[in-house]
Amino acid sequence: MNQIHVIAHTHWDQEWYFTRQDSMVLASYNFAEVIDTLEQDPAYSCYHLDGQMAVVEDFLAINPDYRARLETLVRDKRIFVGPWYTQTDTYNVHGESIIRNLKYGIFAARTLGHAMQVGYLPDTFGHNAQMPTILQGCNLDSIVFWRGIDHDRHAKSSQFLWRAPSGATVIACAMAFGYGAAKNIGSEASHLEDKIFPMVNHLRSRAGINDLLLPCGGDQVSIDPALPKILELASARSPDEDRYVLSSLERYVDTLRAQREQFELWEGELKSPRYTRIHKTIGSVRYDIKKKNDEVEQFLLRQLEPTIAMARHQGIPVNLSVVDTLWKKLLRSHAHDSIGGCNSDATNRDILHRLEQTEQLCHSLWNLVVKTLAACIQDGDLLIFNPLAAQTQRVVKTTLYSRADNIALTYQGQPIPFDVLKRDVLPGGTAISLTAEGECETPLPPYFRWQVALQTPVLPSVGYITVNVEDDPAPFRQHVQTKGSEIVNAHYRLSLDAGTLILEDKRSGRRIPSLFTLEDCADAGDSYDFSPLAGDVPTRCSHFTLVDSLKTPLVEKLIVEATMLLPQDLAGRQNTDRTPLSIRLVCELRHDDPNLYVESTLENSHCDHRLRLLIDSDIHTRHAIASQPFAIIQRETGCAGENWQERYREMPVDIETTEGIIAVAEAGKALVVNSRGMKEFQIIGSEPAAIALTLFKATGVLGRNDLDWRPGRASGINNTVVETPDAQLLKPLHFSFTVALADSADHLTLRRLENQAAGQPFTYQRQSLHTLDHRLERFSLRLPDRQLPAQFSLLTLPEPLILSALPHAQQSRGTVVRVFNAGTQPVPVPAALAELHQINYLEEPVQPVTAIPPSATCDFLMEA
Secondary structure: OOEEEEEEEOEOOOOOOOOHHHHHHHHHHHHHHHHHHHHHOOOOOOEEOOOEOHHHHHHHHHOHHHHHHHHHHHHOOOEEOOOEOOOEOOOOOOHHHHHHHHHHHHHHHHOOOOOOOOEEEOOOOOEOOOHHHHHHHOOOOEEEEOOEOOOOOOOOOOEEEEEOOOOOEEEEEEOOOOOOOOOOOOOOHHHHHHHHHHHHHHHHHHHOOOEEEEEEOOEOOOOOOOHHHHHHHHHHHOOOOOEEEEEOHHHHHHHHHOOHHHOOEEEOOEOEOOOOOOOOOHHHOOHHHHHHHHHHHHHHHHHHHHHHHHHHOOOOOOOHHHHHHHHHHHHOOOEHHHHHOOOOHHHHHHHHHHHHHHHHHHHHHHHHHHHHHHHHOOOOOEEEEEOOOOOEOOEEEEEEEEOOOOEEEEEOOEEOOEEEEEEEEEOOOEEEEEEOOEEEEEEOOOEEEEEEEEEOOOEOOOEEEEEEEEEOOOOOOOOOOOOOOEEEOOOEEEEEEOOEEEEEEOOOOOEEOOOEEEEEEEOOOOOOOOOOOOOOOOEEEOOOEEEEEEEOOOEEEEEEEEEEEEOOOOHHHHOOOOEEEEEEEEEEEEOOOOOEEEEEEEEOOOOOEEEEEEEEOOOOOOEEEEEEOOEEEEEEOOOOOOOHHHOOOOOOOOOEEOOOEEEEEEOOEEEEEEEOOOOEEEEEOOOOOEEEEEEEEEOOEOOOOOEOOEOOOOOOOOOOOOEOHHHHOOOEEEEEEEEEEEOOOOHHHHHHHHHHHHOOOEEEEOOOOOOOOOOOOOOOOOOOOOOOOOOEEOOOOOOOEEEEEOOEOOOOOEEEEEEEEOOOOOEEOOHHHHOOEEEOOOOOEOOOOOEEOOOOEEEEEEEO
16 A cells, blocks of 8 residues: 655646747636636645746736735645746756756745745756756755656666765655656546556556655646546555545655655766657757857856956946846746757747847846946056956957057056957047037047957956057057968967868877868757668768968967768758858967867758767777766767667667767876857767767757657657758858867866866957947946956965856845865865855855865855
């Protein structure tokens, strides 16, 4: 005899093959019916609104008159809301975004009376290994999920303890039949005997405990007022005398806590397609969405929030409500379907537009904050910001404006070396003044735009310096740029020899004889998964032609192009017709920088294909290394390809996802890639290994039956094909990444290279000549007189501690300083931080620690 905890719920995708607007209209009816039903029937003890707050906010926006009634039910724990803001993806968004998702979700739910204390992720496509760290940081000790478990390789029971690399551990419960196990449960004897009771017997064999979890709900389902009566009949008819009770996830987890000591311990990610699809190749679907999301996340975390912190801690007020607004707008695009891109074209257009709106909010707020900071410097001068928690000296590229036809840069009276990459003369326009006689137009003299690369002085950590931009009376002389087919800096030599790109490490003598190869193949999959076309042979191209080169003392560029002849679409692969696709690569070396910077552009004109860049190495390995939140994961390459259909719901291919870092390594050497928005990769070969970085996949359907790598029904809407021509990505595409040769791929080395690549210093020039680079530059601000220093530093961290983020505190006046340990041993809390209050992700006080474990975070409150 078991107690069956029946969880009444609706799983509410805010958008999918329908738009958010469709969802809002449907929720305005369905959620109202939930409230009406629970108020009318005390026996209907509780109901779950899918563990996310965004859809609840949508409901209340249309039905504000329901708020008081909803608050009563939430306070009484009859309706459960939160803890998430949206049902997040855990692989294709930044770890900081996952933290904010929980934080904003919990805070929003608390305004209604209670945030559910279970990390419920019913439909997310796999779970990164650090999820216990993130959950515990928000004071959650449990997760209930569906996808990704393999009881033969992971924990044997559906209830287990899940430990993160940081050591954080939560109770985990895998829903064997998913969130829709008892969807539309009925009281008919045949239904109970043929479906429900056998299902419960399977749950019993998996669980090994007396309390079993039986979800009763589904996608956008309405509440069934008859459910309490149906459960009474199920209890009465149960052949095992099981008791079916309407329960809550919180109540069920309470029973697990009491049995915690008997659960098996598992450590690692949950990303196996053993029992259900996890869409291992969704990381390359709708690359345009993932690229824009990455750009917004990086700007937010590495530019906007550090600038806000520097301003606030010098007494400059910032409208933090804008920050909250833009974060919540961003998080609406992080639901598993939304960021996955497996949606209708109309929905994906909404998502891209929402991301663009978020980007505009970010840039506009930064513009106002940095303009306020710059009010204390002289007109024409330049602020250079360092977002990293360590001093740095870098080559920075920026744009300057001047009236003078020649300029000089100085810092504290000393000249700063800089290279003029380009100089343009721009028309000054006309000044319009209003007189008694009417408008008076006065022509203004032309001015100059300078695109420069400058060698910074030492930049203070999480701080800025002021560089003087002065008129230079000497005549301007353009540096004579030398041409050639190779570029060099202190670290590398990259050369184009007989069409092949060769990378040499000048310090170690390592040599990669054919660095880049383009690979294109058919994609017979859909907007969930890549799948090969039977008989298709990939097209490869490692031959590049020289387009141009640029060499200055600080920056050297090599611009090359490759052309591939490809079929137009899937049907075109049946004949020999081929049309060209040109791919341009701009490879850049900067003075004394350990990264090779690569920007690639193309205009996609072909359908139904996947394009990858193969990055060769001199590494012999059968392991892939990638970043996850605050940690590094190492995975074996290769997959169980033989008879996989007998065991898995989709091919367990070793195509993996990264937060940004990809590496291969052997003793004494490594090759490291930092990708900007390309999430998917595969390690191919082992003697040596190559990194296959997926640039994008193009497909024209949302769901397709019987794929080679995913047999059976179409994912998405069964028996319906949704045409998605926009997902063919027939438009210009841009890609950014770096390559570095290192001595090792330990966590700290990888984070250093990541910070070099992604944590670039940024600049702002106070000037009034050109007011179109920033949208709010033309609007005047009434700025109070302030005396601010010409140089500033907020904080410094010793390695191996890495600054993760500087969000504003929402529960007090101040800034949260979130750090993590990229070392292999616990690190003492630095003296400068030991004076600050330690808090969790929700800004609640915690018992202070004296040392931070590897791959663990620690939050400090810096009062403003």
